[in-house]
Ligand SMILES: [Fe+2]
């Protein structure tokens with residue numbers, strides 16, 4: 320029911336960032352469930368899954384810094400329409416507000432730790448590189464600036480993960496990250512030839 324409502328909402332959101340559409344929300348949900356399964360912590364799955372599906376529900380490509388608050392507000396509206404219990408709405412909003420490094424806040428909820436890692440893992444590896452270029456293209460960024468941004472994302476993913484499972488997963492995808500870094504180095508070298516003239 321919630322997935323359908325999110326799908327419908329996003330289908331009408333013309334300015335939604337190309338990297339934050341339903342496919343991203345569904346992959347983050349899958350990552351989160353995998354992390355939750357392996358972590359020995361208390362998890363409210365209703366809160367976790369709802370927060371994953373809603374965390375970027377209003378992310379216009381030209382208002383990246385505001386996307387957490389925008390998404391929280393739209394999420395609240397959707398949840399109220401779907402008649403979610405009031406206390407669950409509050410918990411889910413708290414988790415959504417703790418998911419992003421755009422608006423750094425202390426992460427206090429287990430579900431937020433899991434969402435944070437699931438979301439950051441989406442930003443690395445092959446999928447991450449495709450998403451970053453889609454998003455940068457929409458925002459009119461140069462290739463060079465995109466490479467810089469991507470490297471920063473990788474650093475965040477490596478240094479800020481919250482769960483033991485997330486940290487283990489990033490080690491496993493380090494190999495994939497090497498492939499991505501090699502590609503970015505090649506790309507930078509190819510571009511630098513054009514700057515030498
Ligand atoms: Fe986000």
Ligand SMILES: [Fe+2]
Pocket residue numbers: 339343347374375438
């Ligand atoms: Fe996200």
